[in-house]
Amino acid sequence: MVKFEEETYLDNVRGALALRGQIEAIVDAAAGQCGNLCWLGIGGTWASCLQTTVHMKERSAMEVFALNAAEYNTTGDRRVGERTFVVISSVTGTTEEMCAAVEKLHAAGARVLGFIDKEDSPLARAVDWCISFPHNEQLKFFMTADRFMFLRGEFKDYDRYYAQLDACLPEGLAAAEKAADEFGRSFAKAHMNDKLHYFVGAGTLYGATYSYAMCYWEEMHWIRTKSIHAAEFFHGMLEIVDRDTPVTVFVGEDSQRELALRVAHFLPKVCGNFCVIDTADYPLEGIDPEYRGSLSHLLMHAVTNRIDAHLEALSGHDMKLRRYYRQMEY
Amino acid sequence: MVKFEEETYLDNVRGALALRGQIEAIVDAAAGQCGNLCWLGIGGTWASCLQTTVHMKERSAMEVFALNAAEYNTTGDRRVGERTFVVISSVTGTTEEMCAAVEKLHAAGARVLGFIDKEDSPLARAVDWCISFPHNEQLKFFMTADRFMFLRGEFKDYDRYYAQLDACLPEGLAAAEKAADEFGRSFAKAHMNDKLHYFVGAGTLYGATYSYAMCYWEEMHWIRTKSIHAAEFFHGMLEIVDRDTPVTVFVGEDSQRELALRVAHFLPKVCGNFCVIDTADYPLEGIDPEYRGSLSHLLMHAVTNRIDAHLEALSGHDMKLRRYYRQMEY
Numbered sequence: 294m295v296k297f298e299e300e301t302y303l304d305n306v307r308g309a310l311a312l313r314g315q316i317e318a319i320v321d322a323a324a325g326q327c328g329n330l331c332w333l334g335i336g337g338t339w340a341s342c343l344q345t346t347v348h349m350k351e352r353s354a355m356e357v358f359a360l361n362a363a364e365y366n367t368t369g370d371r372r373v374g375e376r377t378f379v380v381i382s383s384v385t386g387t388t389e390e391m392c393a394a395v396e397k398l399h400a401a402g403a404r405v406l407g408f409i410d411k412e413d414s415p416l417a418r419a420v421d422w423c424i425s426f427p428h429n430e431q432l433k434f435f436m437t438a439d440r441f442m443f444l445r446g447e448f449k450d451y452d453r454y455y456a457q458l459d460a461c462l463p464e465g466l467a468a469a470e471k472a473a474d475e476f477g478r479s480f481a482k483a484h485m486n487d488k489l490h491y492f493v494g495a496g497t498l499y500g501a502t503y504s505y506a507m508c509y510w511e512e513m514h515w516i517r518t519k520s521i522h523a524a525e526f527f528h529g530m531l532e533i534v535d536r537d538t539p540v541t542v543f544v545g546e547d548s549q550r551e552l553a554l555r556v557a558h559f560l561p562k563v564c565g566n567f568c569v570i571d572t573a574d575y576p577l578e579g580i581d582p583e584y585r586g587s588l589s590h591l592l593m594h595a596v597t598n599r600i601d602a603h604l605e606a607l608s609g610h611d612m613k614l615r616r617y618y619r620q621m622e623y
Numbered sequence: 624m625v626k627f628e629e630e631t632y633l634d635n636v637r638g639a640l641a642l643r644g645q646i647e648a649i650v651d652a653a654a655g656q657c658g659n660l661c662w663l664g665i666g667g668t669w670a671s672c673l674q675t676t677v678h679m680k681e682r683s684a685m686e687v688f689a690l691n692a693a694e695y696n697t698t699g700d701r702r703v704g705e706r707t708f709v710v711i712s713s714v715t716g717t718t719e720e721m722c723a724a725v726e727k728l729h730a731a732g733a734r735v736l737g738f739i740d741k742e743d744s745p746l747a748r749a750v751d752w753c754i755s756f757p758h759n760e761q762l763k764f765f766m767t768a769d770r771f772m773f774l775r776g777e778f779k780d781y782d783r784y785y786a787q788l789d790a791c792l793p794e795g796l797a798a799a800e801k802a803a804d805e806f807g808r809s810f811a812k813a814h815m816n817d818k819l820h821y822f823v824g825a826g827t828l829y830g831a832t833y834s835y836a837m838c839y840w841e842e843m844h845w846i847r848t849k850s851i852h853a854a855e856f857f858h859g860m861l862e863i864v865d866r867d868t869p870v871t872v873f874v875g876e877d878s879q880r881e882l883a884l885r886v887a888h889f890l891p892k893v894c895g896n897f898c899v900i901d902t903a904d905y906p907l908e909g910i911d912p913e914y915r916g917s918l919s920h921l922l923m924h925a926v927t928n929r930i931d932a933h934l935e936a937l938s939g940h941d942m943k944l945r946r947y948y949r950q951m952e953y
Contacts, residue, residue, distance in 0.1 A: 335854060335855070335858055336855060336857075336858025336859055337858065337859075339855065339858075347694075347698065350698065350699075350700045350701065350702065351698045351699055351700075351701070352701065353701055354701040354702060354704075356686055356702065358688065361852070361854050361855070362854075363853075363854030363882055364677075364825070364826075364852075364854055364879060364882070367825075367826075367878045367879045367881060367882060368677065368680065368681045368826065368877075368878045368879055369680075369681055369878070370680045370681075371680065371681070371682065371683055371684040372680065372684060372686070374684075390854070488818070488819075489818075489819055489847065495694070495697075496694075496697075496698065507851075507855070507858070507859035507860055508858070508859045511859045511860050511862055511863045512858075512859040512860075512862045515862055515863055516863070517819065517849075517863050518849070519847075519848075519849040521837075522691070522694075523693075524665060524691050524692075524693030524694055524720070525665070525666060525669065525691070525837070527666075527948070527953070528665055528666025528667065528669075528837070528838070528842075528948075529666055529667075529837035529838045529841045529842040530837055530841050530842075531946075531947050531948065532841055532842045532845055532945060532946050532947060532948065533841045533845055533846070533847050547698075548697045548698045548699070549694060549697045549698055551697060552693055552694070552697055555953070558953070559947075559953040562951070562953065563946075563947065615862060616861075616862050616893075617861050617862060617889075617893065618857070618858075618861065618862065621892070623857070623885070623888065623889040623892065
């Protein structure tokens with residue numbers, strides 16, 4: 294399988310899950326002074342923030358909100374104060390908008406937990422608590438969110454759920470990558486020359502839809518996309534779909550599944566070039582069915598990983614290449 | 624001027640501003656029992672909700688959030704309860720997701736103020752308070768938001784600000800439409816055959832960017848678009864911009880002006896087909912400069928109205944035509 298090393302993959306997921314002890318210690322110590330909870334990001338990390346707030350708002354009565362770093366730096370947010378707990382993530386630890394935001398958050402009295410992959414970086418030094426481990430940002434965010442909800446009595450199944458994840462998630466996701474490989478190849482082959490590709494999704498998968506379109510296809514593959522929330526699809530975008538329009542629908546298993554399915558059921562009436570990717574097609578051995586909604590975005594990421602690997606191989610376009618980002622001043 | 628009747632236009636803005644007494648009476652009576660404030664919409668009204676929350680979060684420490692109606696109907700939101708005041712808007716009063724949402728909001732104990740243009744409609748009957756007057760949804764939302772902030776002591780200038788709006792806004796916006804007419808014609812002519820047009824904006828104009836791209840170009844003109852927040856532009860989308868890519872930047876005068884300007888300054892380095900629409904180019908006689916940020920989205924709407932009028936005239940495509948929306952079951 295191209296670009297897939299199973300042992301490394303398993304180690305990455307296991308390593309992320311093993312951060313739970315550190316996360317619990319931080320959240321348990323901080324939760325008492327926490328009046329509201331803020332997820333702050335930009336670009337790909339902003340998408341992860343969106344996913345996490347969707348996950349929480351169904352379950353928690355806590356004041357939870359996502360902030361875009363650049364928006365916070367300019368507009369500010371009066372809800373941020375001394376009782377605000379902020380969670381951020383960064384691979385490089387140098388993203389300029391994030392560095393400025395942490396400074397502003399501190400000036401407002403907020404405290405910041407950073408998942409900063411590079412330990413020796415400006416962001417790693419700036420945050421109040423730093424956890425450094427590469428990959429699986431979404432899992433780190435959800436573990437943090439779940440611990441807050443557990444402490445508030447809003448996640449009764451916490452221990453059972455995480456026991457299953459620890460025991461079975463790494464192998465489950467690796468199995469999904471393997472099961473999706475042939476699909477990924479055929480999808481990449483069919484769409485590698487698209488002039489414009491539409492991605493539609495809902496729930497915790499909306500963040501995945503948004504970031505997959507923008508951070509992968511646009512930024513890494515240089516293919517134009519539009520992403521849209523499945524709920525919004527019916528209030529405008531549907532009108533430009535015709536027989537040949539390439540549209541892919543991400544269908545997850547959380548509470549908004551029906552919104553994505555509505556698009557999946559509409560498309561065959563007007564379009565002959567659509568694709569539905571349903572996480573329900575991928576088993577997760579050892580994990581209870583009722584937990585799959587909270588893991589759908591991870592399954593979808595396993596599938597899109599296979600599309601990316603084949604798209605890169607087939608097109609010959611190196612995903613690490615950038616035209617402008619960090620290549621020039623602006 | 625095509626599709627512009629000045630007296631009707633002035634009457635519409637004046638009529639919306641004249642709703643303020645009704646809005647104040649409702650908000651003044653309800654604010655004491657209000658623990659949090661929710662803006663709920665879908666499609667175009669969702670965009671107006673986004674604009675209003677940006678306007679408020681800079682100024683108010685109140686818990687304020689926007690909910691997409693279809694998301695609320697599926698995922699719910701545990702922050703919604705008996706102390707929640709909800710604001711909605713609908714032209715027809717029949718949008719199915721909105722009808723279902725109001726029912727669910729009521730089941731949670733929340734109370735709903737509806738700006739429902741059609742008095743004799745399901746939504747008008749369902750809401751707790753109904754104000755029926757066509758057009759200017761954004762102005763109605765901002766008046767409601769401003770009254771809440773005034774009562775909390777977060778908007779000291781309230782009386783002075785609205786005295787200026789009452790005296791000068793209708794004529795100011797009409798003047799902007801007239802000033803933008805020739806630009807609107809040339810823009811429509813240049814871009815009427817675009818295969819894909821990008822719109823970028825920030826702050827209260829992000830909602831305008833989103834809805835203009837989706838609800839006008841996609842839904843009404845059947846031209847493909849992507850809209851992106853100016854802050855997010857630099858985290859993915861920039862890589863697919865080349866010499867010929869049609870990109871329009873909406874620049875407003877609120878706190879996020881610099882985010883849009885950053886895109887406007889970047890584009891000339893890589894693109895020869897971009898356009899910047901800056902609300903600062905349009906005077907608003909009699910209105911203090913520091914208030915213009917709160918009115919930029921209205922000025923931008925005046926400009927895009929002119930693009931729409933000419934696009935319809937030049938293309939011969941009737942903006943009222945729909946392929947699918949309310950034309951078929953799905």
